[in-house]
Amino acid sequence: MTTDTTVAIKQRDLYAEALSRLEDARRHCNIHPEVFERLRRPKAILMVSVPVRMDDGTLQVFEGYRVRHDDSRGPSKGGIRFHPQVDLSEVKALALWMTCKCAVVGIPYGGAKGGISVDPKKLSPMELERLSRSYVQQIADFIGPDVDIPAPDVYTTPRIMAWMADEYAKITRAKSPAVITGKPIAAGGSLGRDDATGRGAYYCVKELERIRGWTPGKTKVAVQGFGNAGQHFAALLAADGYSVVAISDSVGGLHCPTGIDVKAAIAAKNGGHTVPHLARDAAVTRGSPCKTITNAELLTLDVDILAPAALENQITIDNAAQVKAKVVVELANGPTTSSADKILHQRGVVVIPDILANAGGVTVSYFEWVQNRIGMAWEVEEVHNKLRTVMAREMTAVLQRAQRIGTDTRTAAYAHALDRLGEAIEAQGTAAFFASGANGDEA
Numbered sequence: 001m002t003t004d005t006t007v008a009i010k011q012r013d014l015y016a017e018a019l020s021r022l023e024d025a026r027r028h029c030n031i032h033p034e035v036f037e038r039l040r041r042p043k044a045i046l047m048v049s050v051p052v053r054m055d056d057g058t059l060q061v062f063e064g065y066r067v068r069h070d071d072s073r074g075p076s077k078g079g080i081r082f083h084p085q086v087d088l089s090e091v092k093a094l095a096l097w098m099t100c101k102c103a104v105v106g107i108p109y110g111g112a113k114g115g116i117s118v119d120p121k122k123l124s125p126m127e128l129e130r131l132s133r134s135y136v137q138q139i140a141d142f143i144g145p146d147v148d149i150p151a152p153d154v155y156t157t158p159r160i161m162a163w164m165a166d167e168y169a170k171i172t173r174a175k176s177p178a179v180i181t182g183k184p185i186a187a188g189g190s191l192g193r194d195d196a197t198g199r200g201a202y203y204c205v206k207e208l209e210r211i212r213g214w215t216p217g218k219t220k221v222a223v224q225g226f227g228n229a230g231q232h233f234a235a236l237l238a239a240d241g242y243s244v245v246a247i248s249d250s251v252g253g254l255h256c257p258t259g260i261d262v263k264a265a266i267a268a269k270n271g272g273h274t275v276p277h278l279a280r281d282a283a284v285t286r287g288s289p290c291k292t293i294t295n296a297e298l299l300t301l302d303v304d305i306l307a308p309a310a311l312e313n314q315i316t317i318d319n320a321a322q323v324k325a326k327v328v329v330e331l332a333n334g335p336t337t338s339s340a341d342k343i344l345h346q347r348g349v350v351v352i353p354d355i356l357a358n359a360g361g362v363t364v365s366y367f368e369w370v371q372n373r374i375g376m377a378w379e380v381e382e383v384h385n386k387l388r389t390v391m392a393r394e395m396t397a398v399l400q401r402a403q404r405i406g407t408d409t410r411t412a413a414y415a416h417a418l419d420r421l422g423e424a425i426e427a428q429g430t431a432a433f434f435a436s437g438a439n440g441d442e443a
Contacts, residue, residue, distance in 0.1 A: 015089050018096045028412075031419070035422045035426065043068045045088070047063070048138035049062075049138070052134055054127055063086075066142050066143070067095040076148045078111055082120040090115070097355055098112060101417075107163075107366045109149075127222065132160045133164070133167040144176070144179060150164065152182040165179060166187075175209060197229040197233075203387065208395070221234065221244045222303045224253070229309050230307065231269070231270075234266075243304075245292070245303060246260075247260060251335065252274070252292055253276070254284050254293070257289075259286065260284060261285075268281055292438075295310070305326070308332050312334035314335040316337045333354050341410060356395065364383060367386060
């Protein structure tokens with residue numbers, strides 16, 4: 001991707017882009033116009049200054065955000081990301097996507113999102129803790145276990161969630177583990193949460209495998225973004241015999257046509273090495289010829305499954321025609337632009353959209369919230385079984401809907417979500433009810 005294209009995408013209103021996806025799906029739904037009117041605007045937006053005393057004694061103030069998009073189906077839910085490119089348009093778009101994501105998998109949440117514009121890699125551990133606690137101090141009145149429930153996102157971790165939950169408890173003078181999900185197990189987290197996003201996408205692929213009759217050993221996979229979600233997705237597929245031939249991080253990528261040893265790659269990456277450095281690691285490459293590649297090159301490799309698991313706007317109008325994968329699994333939020341979507345659909349590429357593919361994380365977050373509320377802990381097998389049931393059910397529903405209405409899978413997924421959102425919003429009454437003056441149900 002060229003620098004000019006990247007800048008143009010960043011300058012574009014991401015929220016307007018997200019709304020355009022809803023507009024496309026709206027034509028395939030029998031929902032009242034008031035439903036879309038409600039969903040066009042976030043319910044509430046909070047912008048805060050986050051002061052942090054740095055290790056050298058100086059004070060820095062960072063910009064923070066929390067957006068609650070909709071709570072028609074339950075308290076709003078969404079992650080908190082620490083990233084230098086966080087801005088209000090991005091957070092609004094992510095909150096809207098969360099509304100649709102929760103609806104598409106049928107969990108009783110609305111959508112929210114939060115973030116701080118910061119490069120966490122430049123902070124010491126103590127500065128990071130001060131930042132996390134300061135942010136909660138600014139948004140404490142905006143969140144709560146029955147109102148809005150944060151979770152980890154880009155560059156935030158279970159430990160950061162533990163700090164935030166602890167700070168909220170200090171402010172409210174009450175332990176409320178359900179206020180935040182994605183916590184460490186010892187702090188009220190759920191077994192199965194660590195790999196939930198990657199595992200959810202894996203279950204989607206397995207359902208498509210069942211329907212299409214793939215042979216795993218003959219199926220090549222490329223994963224752009226080798227963080228938590230990308231690593232678990234790749235490891236689960238590799239354990240089933242899939243050939244993971246390319247991976248990447250923010251520095252660059254590695255392409256091994258005969259396959260990467262995913263376990264060795266994860267160990268090396270988590271040990272502090274960048275992905276391009278792994279080209280010199282015989283355990284990772286299995287001694288076969290491999291080469292370093294760019295993230296842009298990874299997207300156009302001749303593979304069967306491509307999983308963008310990094311940031312937004314990776315597949316664009318500039319490179320969509322060069323994508324050779326037959327299936328795109330969106331582990332990242334918004335990795336494909338709407339203009340690229342049209343090109344992929346015309347070329348017969350099946351996209352498992354982000355609001356379905358990466359919904360495993362919020363689904364297991366919901367399981368964690370339920371466990372916190374009832375004071376019980378489930379075994380990991382129970383979590384996995386419940387997650388598989390949800391993902392397989394909704395993957396099948398989206399594929400069937402796409403076939404029935406003759407559209408791409410993203411539009412089908414949004415239509416599926418809009419149906420559920422429509423039911424919740426219309427249950428409170430629309431113009432037809434109020435204009436009738438009736439005391440009972442609408443005619």
